[in-house]
Amino acid sequence: VTESRGILESIQRFSLLPTYLPVTYRIHNADVSFFLKEANQDIMRNSSLQSRVESFLIYKSKTPPVLNASYGPFSIEQVVPQDLMLSSNPFGSTNKFSFNWKLKAYIMSTKIYLSKPRVQVLFYIVGRDWDEYSPSERLPCLRVFAFRETREVRGSCRLGGDLGLCVAQLELLPSWFNPPTVVAGRKKQMDKSEGSPVELYYSIQAGDERGECTKEDVRKSNGIRSGRNDIDESGPPLQRIGSVFLYQTYAAPSLAEMRLDNNIVIQYAPKTVKQGDILTFLVSVAKNSTEDQFTLRAKVKRGVNVFSVRASSPYLWDIRESVDYTGKYAPAVVVCQRKSAASENSADGPSSEIMQIDFEIEDLPDPPETQLITWQVEYPGDTTSDLAISKIYVSQKELVGVLPLAM
Structure with a gap:
């Protein structure tokens, strides 16, 4: 009796477990694929010897993947239809397998x-x-x-x-x-x-x-x-x-600053320019400067021309371009003389702009990628500042962005 009862109890416990079809699935011709297990999967979902359901994910494949199902010595294969892997195929006009595209x-x-x-x-x-x-x-x-x-x-x-x-x-x-x-409904512009x-x-x-x-x-x-x-x-x-x-209009670009000494500051927009462009440099004098006269020299090389020199504060400073230097690539030599200190401190910032110098990038058959402008300030008594160099990067193509095309 004890043995019979034990056998019945084991049969009852075994009968509580769901039966399932012991089929083995494999995916071929796929670079990356996964079989998935649902977190809330019903345990009775595959409790049948007639059918079995498995979820899988094809993540990357260069050719149509093949699903293989085997049961003991028996095996069957079927190509996975592409419409089951993609909600829509935007490249349907091509004859290539475009799953990864x-x-x-x-x-x-x-x-x-x-x-x-x-x-x-x-x-x-x-x-x-x-x-x-x-x-x-x-x-x-x-x-x-x-x-x-x-x-x-x-x-x-x-x-x-x-x-x-x-x-x-x-x-x-x-x-x-x-x-x-x-x-409508918006309170302000x-x-x-x-x-x-x-x-x-x-x-x-x-x-x-x-x-x-x-x-x-x-x-x-x-x-x-x-x-x-x-x-x-x-x-x-x-x-x-x-x-x-x-x-409607461009926003004012941020300016880079280069100090020639404690008195003179050069400001410019750091950007890559093309042939034919005009690049403007702003020249300012420190408000606490006690210098009333100086000469600013800007030396250029082939490919850059001094286009124009314009006074920004003609009521405060007398700006005169020297005529001693002539020629296509002659340096800009500008003599600056203070007229009056009145109202100079009314401007915002630690320095006051006194002039603008425009440089034109010449159209050359084989332009260099980098152009240099050498600056120096000379004061009465043969006192000069150290040389300062501005680099101008020239390119006929503008770099807009870098895209990862190979992914």
């Missing part, structure tokens, strides 16, 4: 000024094998939308090349740079220093038979719309890129 957008500059009303957005693909690029591969087109209140501007570009990238440009209307109207926001969106569209982006019709020339109601709702959904901010 991710489309990224980068706004070249978020501050747009009226003098250059152009928005540029760089699109690129990450997760793509560059060595598998084929010239016959057709990547999709991208259409970019800019919205400003009830107005809209469009632009487009087509992904291409071994890096799979393109740049879409949008020309904004001059009226967009006017102050925004008061939004937006601060001008914040700029007027413009929202950017994009959509993905397949190209035509030749792989080119579809052209706008005549009625919609220049890509300008009267409002969002003109958008084709049947087209692909819009994806938000981000915002740019419109300004």
Whole structure:
């Protein structure tokens, strides 16, 4: 009896455990994949000898992954459908397996000024094998939308090349740079220093038979719309890129300071310049300076010209450019004589600006990357300051940003 009771108890305890189909799953052709276990999984979910459910994640794969299920000596395989791994495939027009591909957008500059009303957005693909690029591969087109209140501007570009990238440009209307109207419910106008926001969106569209982006019709020339109601709702959904901010004028740049001695200070905007640009240097005198006369020398080399010398405080200082030095690359020699000390201390800061010197970057066939301006101050009695050097970096290309294309 005891043995029988023990057997019955063991059978009852065994029967409380759910039965399951002892199938082993494996994933092939995937670089990175995981089998998942649900935190709140019902223990009775797989309590059947007829079926079994397992969750898995394909994180990275260059080719379509294959799911293998084995039970004892029996085995079966099936390719995982791509539509189960992606909610949507934006690269459906290509014949490559694009599971790893991710489309990224980068706004070249978020501050747009009226003098250059152009928005540029760089699109690129990450997760793509560059060595598998084929010239016959057709990547999709991208259409970019800019919205400003009830107005809209469009632009487009087509992904291409071994890096799979393109740049879409949008020309904004001059009226967009006017102050925004008061939004209902807002108590005050937006601060001008914040700029007027413009929202950017994009959509993905397949190209035509030749792989080119579809052209706008005549009625919609220049890509300008009267409002969002003109958008084709049947087209692909819009994806938000981000915002740019419109300004009517440039903000005053921060200035770098270089002291020649205890009396004279040179200020300039540290930036990379292009050929043909004008770079302005501000010359100031310390308020506690007791010097009433000095000569400022600025020596330049081939590629930089002294463009002009302008007095900033003609009622306080007499500024005269010496005519003893002539020639295209002659140095700037400026004789400065104090007229009066009246009202000089009324200016803000520890020094007072007395003149501005403009230098022009000459257009040379093979310009050097760095230009030098040598400064020195000479006082009566042959007293001079130490030499000081300003470096000007010259480049025909402006570095906007660094993007991690290989990811």
